Amino acid sequence: MLPWEEVDEIIPNKSKFMIIDVETGLMFRVQRRAGSRHADVQPLSNKETAIMKKIYNGKWSWNRKAIIVLAGDKMIAASMAGMPHGAGVLKNDFRGHFCVHFYGSTTHRSNRVDSAHQLMVLKASGKLHDYLQDASVEELFQAFIIAINQQDETLFNLVSDGRSCKNCFRDIVNKVSYLSILSIEKNERQNDLFFNTASAKVEFFNENNNKINKFANFLLKRSTPYEQWVIDLNQFKSIID
Structure with missing residues (x-):
């Protein structure tokens, strides 16, 4: 359960990594495209988007889900929200990006810790x-x-x-x-x-x-x-x- 300040350096902008959903075990590859207080990421391809949508039972949602970020040799507890929003540049059938939060990360608009994301980080870490x-x-x-x-x-x-x-x-x-x-x-x-x-x-x-x-x-x-x-x-x- 690494703090956001450390994760920010492990997965810098434009880095690619794997997301594993804790509940289903399904995994898909993404790229970090932006974000300063948490990671704004996009699925790498149409195939990856389809896997993510399956995790959300075929319907995009703001619901938070406990995930593991697999970056290099590190498995990092995290939380994602499954709603496309904002800007997105990759050709992946995903209109925008989605948010990935880590321990201690905050929202961009209010700069506040999101309680639901933090509980999912705890869930992903086994704590x-x-x-x-x-x-x-x-x-x-x-x-x-x-x-x-x-x-x-x-x-x-x-x-x-x-x-x-x-x-x-x-x-x-x-x-x-x-x-x-x-x-x-x-x-x-x-x-x-x-x-x-x-x-x-x-x-x-x-x-x-x-x-x-x-x-x-x-x-x-x-x-x-x-x-x-x-x-x-x-x-x-x-x-x-």
Whole structure:
């Protein structure tokens, strides 16, 4: 998980490297064409573009995905967004470029770290479990938001009890097109090692793109004192149904 300042020198502009998608194992070659705070890259050919589009299930998307950048003898944890935008010069059936973020890289417009990209970098590096183990309530809910908005089932199951709820992930992402949690108030339970609660003001857009604001109480739970907290989905499902 190398910091952007080091990666910037390893893959300078015009360099070529391989991208490996963590979830599918599919890989394609790209060239860095621009970017100062992260890498703006383009697939090298029509064939490479087709592989990338397959990773995104045939539809371009801003969703972040955990990737490995293979540059020379180095395998570097990274994250990509799958939407063509801006300028592109290569003949590759890809209209523009796409963004590749690394540990500590920022957006070009706001110069801010993108939380979704950084979680995917952690996922690619194998450090996501360690991060969530020590995550605060605010960080846990931030990961929950990202899991739903990015439609990342792996992350969703890590931060919630989704594995024990059949079809929970599909049901929720089909009903919620975009989620944000406007405020969180943690309600500490004295000496309770297995349960905590948090009150939150939730805003989301439903499948009809109507904005809905609700107040909800969330239960946080874990099986042993040594495990990370996870979000119980019952309350969340009740506010979106």
